[in-house]
Amino acid sequence: EIVVTQSPGTLSLSPGERATLSCRASQSVSSNYLAWYQQKPGQAPRLLIYGASTRATGIPDRFSGSGSGTDFTLTITSLDPEDFAVYYCQQYGGSPFKYTFGQGTKLQIK
Amino acid sequence: EVQLLESGGKLVRPGGSLRLSCAASGFDFSTYTMNWVRQAPGKGLEWVSALTGNGYLTYYADSVKGRFTISRDNSQDTLYLELSSLRSEDTAVYYCAKPTWNGNAFEVWGQGTMVAVSS
Numbered sequence: 001e002i003v004v005t006q007s008p009g010t011l012s013l014s015p016g017e018r019a020t021l022s023c024r025a026s027q028s029v030s031s032n033y034l035a036w037y038q039q040k041p042g043q044a045p046r047l048l049i050y051g052a053s054t055r056a057t058g059i060p061d062r063f064s065g066s067g068s069g070t071d072f073t074l075t076i077t078s079l080d081p082e083d084f085a086v087y088y089c090q091q092y093g094g095s096p097f098k099y100t101f102g103q104g105t106k107l108q109i110k
Numbered sequence: 111e112v113q114l115l116e117s118g119g120k121l122v123r124p125g126g127s128l129r130l131s132c133a134a135s136g137f138d139f140s141t142y143t144m145n146w147v148r149q150a151p152g153k154g155l156e157w158v159s160a161l162t163g164n165g166y167l168t169y170y171a172d173s174v175k176g177r178f179t180i181s182r183d184n185s186q187d188t189l190y191l192e193l194s195s196l197r198s199e200d201t202a203v204y205y206c207a208k209p210t211w212n213g214n215a216f217e218v219w220g221q222g223t224m225v226a227v228s229s
Contacts, residue, residue, distance in 0.1 A: 033214050
C-alpha cells in the first residue's frame with residue numbers, strides 16, 4: 001500500500017512570497033496519478049493540479065505542480081491572501097483501486 | 111453547470127444505519143465512476159468508495175468494507191451510500207465526487223453532508 005506524506009505540516013508565509021509544498025510517496029507513482037487540492041474552512045476541496053502538472057480549469061497560473069517518481073511539489077508564486085488554506089496531495093492507485101490523500105499542509109499567514 | 115448535491119446526513123447511534131444520497135446534474139452521469147470521500151472533524155480527506163458507471167464494479171476502503179454499500183440509479187442521476195454498523199470513527203462530512211475524464215483526480219465535489227455517530 002502506498003503511503004503519501006506531505007511536508008511541512010504548517011507553512012507560515014506572507015502575501016507576495018513563494019510557497020513550496022512537498023508530497024512524497026512511499027513507492028514510485030506515475031505522474032499521471034498525482035493531484036493537488038486546496039481546501040478552505042467550511043468548504044469542499046477544490047482540484048488545483050492533476051497529472052502532477054496540469055492545472056485544472058480556472059486555476060490561476062501562479063499555481064504549478066512538478067515532480068516524478070516519489071517526490072512531487074506544488075509551487076505557488078507570489079501568494080495572494082486568498083491562497084491561505086490547507087493543501088492536500090492525492091495519489092491514485094489503479095491496482096488495487098484506491099485513492100490515497102496526504103495528511104495536508106496548512107498554509108497560514110505569517 | 112456540473113453540480114453534486116448530497117443529503118441524508120444526521121446524528122445516529124453507534125451500530126445504526128443511514129443512507130446518503132448525491133444528486134448529480136450537468137454531465138452524463140452514467141458514464142462516470144462516482145466516488146464518496148469523507149473528512150472527520152479537523153482531520154484530512156479519506157477516500158471511501160467508488161462505483162463504475164454501469165454499476166457493476168464496486169470499490170471500498172478497508173475501513174468501511176463490509177459495512178458500507180455504494181449504489182446508483184442512473185435513471186435518476188443519483189449516487190447512494192448505505193452506512194451500517196456505524197462507529198464513532200465514521201463521524202465525518204461525506205462528499206460525493208466526480209472524477210476527471212481519466213479518473214485520476216476529483217474535479218467536482220459536492221458541498222458534503224455531515225454524519226455524526228454518537229450515543
